[in-house]
Amino acid sequence: MSAGGKKQLSQTQAAWLLLTPFLLTYALFLVYPFLRGFWISLHDWNLLAVAFNPDAKEYVGLRNYERVMWGRNIAWGLFAAPLWQGTGLVGLVLSVALVLAGRLSRFNAIALGVISALLVLLPGFHPGEEGRWYDRRFWPTVGNTLVFVGLAVPGVTLSALVLAAAMNRETRAMGILRTLFFLSQVLSVTVVTLIWQIMFSPRQGLIANITETFGGTPINWLTDEQFAMAAIVIATIWWSLGIAMILFLAGLQDISKDIYEAAALDNAKGVKAFWYVTLPNLQRTITLVVVLQIILHFQVFGQSHLMTQGGPNDTTQVLVRYIYQTGFRDSELGRASAMAVFLFLIMGCFSIIQFIVGREK
Amino acid sequence: MKHVLLIAAAAATFTTGALAQEVTLGRFFGACEDAGTDTTTSTGEACIIQSIINAADAELDGIDIKTLPTDWGNYYDQIKAAYAGGTPPDVHVMHRHRVPEFAGLGALAEISGDLESVGIDPGDWSPAALDAVSFNGGVYGVPMDFHANLWHINMDIMDEAGLVEDGKPVLPSSPEELLAQAQQVKDATGKDYLAADFAQFPIGVRLVLALMWQQNGNIFTEDGTATIDTEAGRNAVTAITQLFDAGLANPQLNYADSQQAFLNGEAAILVNGTWVVDFYTAEAAKEEVALDTYYVADFPTLFDTGATWADSHIWAIPSTLEGETKMAALKVLAFINDHNIDWARTGHMAVRTSVVESDAYKSLPHRDEYTGTAAIAKDTPPSERYGAIQDVLNRELQAIWLTDKPVEDALSDAELEVQDLLDR
Known part of the structure; x- marks a missing residue:
């Protein structure tokens, strides 16, 4: 009965065998849909029409990408967007200068250089005479998404860091507070946006009531161009604080008490200790949190869709919402997929950055 | 004895399972809990339509209506995704203005030949109402109202x-x-x-x-x-x-x-x-x-x-529906058509001439104040x-x-x- 059962798997074979379930699931639910999405982006593909007649699609090559990202008579100039391009130039000069002065590691110098070069290059494109973008909403939407990420990521990181530092104590009250602060994270986006829509309401909201108590006129948060983006950022920070805070707490508890004791002997306590001991030791956690948040917040959808419907005047229109509208409201699946591939590339870049940073040291 | 009971129970499940035809229904208008089955006293779009649906569920023999959870803001996105995925609701409400898009792609069933069989008389619809559900010479739904600003x-x-x-x-x-x-x-x-x-x-x-x-x-x-x-x-x-x-x-x-x-x-x-x-x-x-x-x-x-x-709310069924389910869906359309007067209580204008000319309709609150609309x-x-x-x-x-x-x-x-x- 047991004859022939002696043969053992080599380590590699065993590894493959154990990896198979994961690889299959990964291929089926991530790799295949992604490749198919890319394939759809090369077609003129109407969601409903193709559902009823599979032949209703047409191969158009990269035309969807052109229609989304390019325009007629697009020109490039160094002074098309002086502010951004100026910042980029300063960044370029700075990165070269800092490398020459030996003040910047090679990796950081390359990162700063690449970002600065992109800042000089990308905003320089603009429609020339008689020219126009084919899709006039795409780049502004990308810009809005960047603004959202640019506000939400530092917002979440800083507030989570401060909260974690304040609650890094072994008392019962702190345990309860930690749970409370984490609680918002478990809510779904619909509940979060509902809560904040009521909070922001100029007629019945808590914020309006407080402003009125102090004699101010309530702000129309969600319909005012100045405040709409701020409103969805605030709701997002409140919502996604929890995970970042837990990561920071874990990082904080990894820092040895001995270091603090040694620092205290050197008269570094409180804020000083936080600055000279806590922060440097938390660097890797901070990088992890920042990159995770960047990838997460590029995919913002619910807050914008449910709280402001992308308005007013498109100021809170974000990329995923535009993809959703193009795919489902307008039925243009090919075009929507092209935008989705673009979003994938952006997030892919940040994943690579995380990978490189994670391997350093 | 135990065996007999078990067999009886199994048989009962089997027969009711075979008899009750489930009809899924998609609609907007908002949610109404406890709408009841009294179609004559409910107030507001959500509760009136849900009371009509509940009444149809209770009164139509062998038809079990399941109202799907849908929200107005994303309604058409949801319906479209359901069609694209091959699982549209058996009956759903939509606007007149969406008929070219949905009927044009072959999503909706052409039902002019089926109306009489379930007791819907298209001759009772006002010409504008018939127009609201017509596309390229076919009839693609049952009109429910005219609504306007x-x-x-x-x-x-x-x-x-x-x-x-x-x-x-x-x-x-x-x-x-x-x-x-x-x-x-x-x-x-x-x-x-x-x-x-x-x-x-x-x-x-x-x-x-x-x-x-x-x-x-x-x-x-x-x-x-x-x-x-x-x-x-x-x-x-x-x-x-x-x-x-x-x-x-x-x-x-x-x-x-x-x-x-x-x-x-x-x-x-x-x-x-x-x-x-x-x-x-x-x-x-x-x-x-x-x-x-x-x-x-x-x-x-x-x-x-x-x-x-102005626009119209109409009820349609998917072109893919066949046999028993299609028949059941048509009966639900007929039931809604029969309750045009109840729906008009919202303030909407009725589509059936017999309803518009009835005293019950004319005496609805404020009705005489916007007859010009x-x-x-x-x-x-x-x-x-x-x-x-x-x-x-x-x-x-x-x-x-x-x-x-x-x-x-x-x-x-x-x-x-x-x-x-x-x-x-």
Whole structure:
């Protein structure tokens, strides 16, 4: 009965065998849909029409990408967007200068250089005479998404860091507070946006009531161009604080008490200790949190869709919402997929950055 | 004994399982818990339609109706995704303006041959109602109503401002009069003249559309040329923005807030649809609601010809439905058609001639105050891109009143974008 059962798997074979379930699931639910999405982006593909007649699609090559990202008579100039391009130039000069002065590691110098070069290059494109973008909403939407990420990521990181530092104590009250602060994270986006829509309401909201108590006129948060983006950022920070805070707490508890004791002997306590001991030791956690948040917040959808419907005047229109509208409201699946591939590339870049940073040291 | 019971139970499950035909139903109008099965006493769109559905579920033998959870904001996206995934609801509500898109792609069943078999008499539908469900010579649904923009009026405020004559509100007949009367209300009462959702759903768009139609203009022509950046467009927009500029209306209220402002007695007029007439009637009767004397008026004519935005709710079934399920779905359509009078209680206009001519219909609250609406009902030319076009207009118009974008820029941007959509 047991004859022939002696043969053992080599380590590699065993590894493959154990990896198979994961690889299959990964291929089926991530790799295949992604490749198919890319394939759809090369077609003129109407969601409903193709559902009823599979032949209703047409191969158009990269035309969807052109229609989304390019325009007629697009020109490039160094002074098309002086502010951004100026910042980029300063960044370029700075990165070269800092490398020459030996003040910047090679990796950081390359990162700063690449970002600065992109800042000089990308905003320089603009429609020339008689020219126009084919899709006039795409780049502004990308810009809005960047603004959202640019506000939400530092917002979440800083507030989570401060909260974690304040609650890094072994008392019962702190345990309860930690749970409370984490609680918002478990809510779904619909509940979060509902809560904040009521909070922001100029007629019945808590914020309006407080402003009125102090004699101010309530702000129309969600319909005012100045405040709409701020409103969805605030709701997002409140919502996604929890995970970042837990990561920071874990990082904080990894820092040895001995270091603090040694620092205290050197008269570094409180804020000083936080600055000279806590922060440097938390660097890797901070990088992890920042990159995770960047990838997460590029995919913002619910807050914008449910709280402001992308308005007013498109100021809170974000990329995923535009993809959703193009795919489902307008039925243009090919075009929507092209935008989705673009979003994938952006997030892919940040994943690579995380990978490189994670391997350093 | 135990065996006998088990077999009996199994048999019972089997037979009821075989008899009860499940019909899934998709609708918007909002949620109503505990709607009951009494179709004659419920109030508001959500509860009236749900009571009709509950009654159909209870009264139709062997049909079990399951109402799917759907939300108005994403309704068409959900329905489309369901069609694309091959699992559309067996029966669903939709608007007349979506028929070209859905029927054009073969999603909807053509049911002209099936109507009589379940007792629906299309001859009883008014010609406009038949038109609402017709596409390329076929019938693609059962009409349920005509709905349109109305002026909902707080008569106490109008009275205080001296704008009531013979028990009727005095309404403007030109943009200049609109401004003068609005100022009159402000001076006499300190309150806003007009409120509407200018910040969320496209109610403001429908207002501007009506004012363009009143000048015999439109946002695009039948042959697909966008005509928004025009004299008519500018006149229509400035007729409204003059109120904002003079501080006689607040553009920053969304749907719920503008409605609340009207019910709180903070504005003399609310521009909203037929769907809230019974709800406001009920609210006005309440002691704690500031609105007391409620009146409904046809959308006034500020330019040459009368016009107000209008649409129809219709019920359709997917083209893929067959056999028993299709029969059951058709019976549900017939049941809804039979309860046209109950649905009209919302404030919507009925589609069946026999209902429109009935005393029960004529004696509905406020019904006699907006009899002119049916004649001035209008909508944009049919387009497969209706939803996207509405969104462009809503965005650009909101940019005018919420972010002070110059009217010329907004209208020319809107025209370019709508032209892009029409050309795609």
